[in-house]
Amino acid sequence: MSAHIEPVAITQTVLDACEHLDTASLSDALDSLGINGGLPGIVSQVPGTRCVGVAFTVQYEAVDTPRAFKGAANYIDHVPCGAVIVSSNAGRHDCTVWGDIMTHFALANGIKGTVIDGVARDIDTVIRCNYPLFSRGRFMQSAKNRAQLKAVQVPVVIDGVTVRPGDLLVCDGSGCVVIPQQLAAEVVRRAQAVEQTERSIIEAISTGSTLENARSTYRYDQPWLTDAEKVSVGERP
């Protein structure tokens, strides 16, 4: 994604489609385009939850010398309905950038979920609220005097993967995938083909096929091809 590419809003059709796609299929679709989208080490903190939405990014930086308090979370007033907050705290485990107040605010305002390159607190409340929270871990010490807001809606980098404002985020029990917004429609189209391929394979093995035959038949070498594309490409080499 070079800098001159214009942002393209992600359509509701694409968002709706993602409600039925898992991160594995979307990652396979990204792979077919040569893009790494998985955010390593960031895992679900609330079992059974998933979320889909447009990235609102937040960048924290370390506080060198403690100073007067700044409301480092007040950015949330500006997060639009339908967003997934991506909060970058440099992977720090010693202070949190998410807790119960923000969870209540998010739920009241249509925010879909939160991804943290760092840790969160008030986990018992977050679990009670069944709010989709994804982070490196859990800790209770406040960011106050430890980290401060540097910027919002700027690109953030998590383990080498860049998340830009407006990118598509999908998160489930396997982790978090970021999809560049310009590619969202195409990635979703390919991920749907991946899921169709996988369904066909699962059906075949459930009726006694070997995995090898099922994969060959349904072209697991390129699962993002649609049935029509598979026919036109022909038999597996």
Place this chain on the structure above:
Amino acid sequence: MSAHIEPVAITQTVLDACEHLDTASLSDALDSLGINGGLPGIVSQVPGTRCVGVAFTVQYEAVDTPRAFKGAANYIDHVPCGAVIVSSNAGRHDCTVWGDIMTHFALANGIKGTVIDGVARDIDTVIRCNYPLFSRGRFMQSAKNRAQLKAVQVPVVIDGVTVRPGDLLVCDGSGCVVIPQQLAAEVVRRAQAVEQTERSIIEAISTGSTLENARSTYRYDQPWLTDAEKVSVGERP
């Protein structure tokens, strides 16, 4: 906490209050006093459990040369009712210092929970018993011939944070906080103010306030101030 300060028993009132306080509020109260109390990297192993109690500390050391068995867990006979055991095994992941027998003993004897700078075993049993266990992870290899009891009721250091016998421990889904016993009453008083502040903010945002306004009104810059103190200090600068 300098060495000459006399230990002060933690009152039942303080312990009871902590049953209704989460680790985040207590940590904020500690922050207001300039103290780090969170024990990094130690997390709940039994979803939904929490515990409050007075620290009984246990220090393990590595066994250099295997020797005759020593009953390295028999200290538990001397742990008083109401204690939380804080077992320091240098963060080791290769051998455990807690298991099913100790869980049964703890439950039968009013021990409130266990915090391990290391790992625990018999996790399925601990979960079945719903016993509050907090550790760096899970593993099944015994400490026998790997670690041995060095001392009990001595200060132990976990990731730079000192836990002294008699300190107050509160643990929940966000992790474990240690509160110096001399400060326990004051920390609890401040934590109660923090929770009142947070309740006010949550109520305000649930009725449509921005987070920024709610935090300003209810002084999230110093959430440990009581309502009376906030009035006397005046408006937020």
Place this chain on the structure above:
Amino acid sequence: MSAHIEPVAITQTVLDACEHLDTASLSDALDSLGINGGLPGIVSQVPGTRCVGVAFTVQYEAVDTPRAFKGAANYIDHVPCGAVIVSSNAGRHDCTVWGDIMTHFALANGIKGTVIDGVARDIDTVIRCNYPLFSRGRFMQSAKNRAQLKAVQVPVVIDGVTVRPGDLLVCDGSGCVVIPQQLAAEVVRRAQAVEQTERSIIEAISTGSTLENARSTYRYDQPWLTDAEKVSVGERP
């Protein structure tokens, strides 16, 4: 286990016995023979599941230069009913070697569980299927073009512990234990004695004994001795 020792099939009696033994008791039995069997850092991804079976080993290696797709998971067609797959991917966290298709295949074909020195994907499906999956973590990026099958049914080494084809695997909430196949019957015999010893101690403390007395009476110094052996060995030194 030197190379010239002939493989000995693990009997159904031994497998059945392991259904009632936890990894802690089996590890204690291995300790009595001077063997480390625990696989460090590999934990249950599906709460409440456990598995027992004979190891089928799979070795992956990194892909240096992306090449034509190879069906790196088709080995599963050759995994016998009753096996536990042990899949070694060098502890990598950036690409997975297990997902939903393999889970469905395993369940349909009597495969007992999967142990991964690495990560797995499609975790929500694996949890829904209640399939015993043990790994270092969770991630969704495919192994395609990142890792490739190097060999099956060869010894694999996980954190210094060797797992050989045909070894006995037992996995539960505390982690995974590998038991050399030649020793399986003896290890099970000793683990049963460990569990009898532990039951006696738990019964004693539940009726008011100190842990020290209970452990001395029931010889926790050598819990793998049967009651008859304890009598013949005499009192605890």
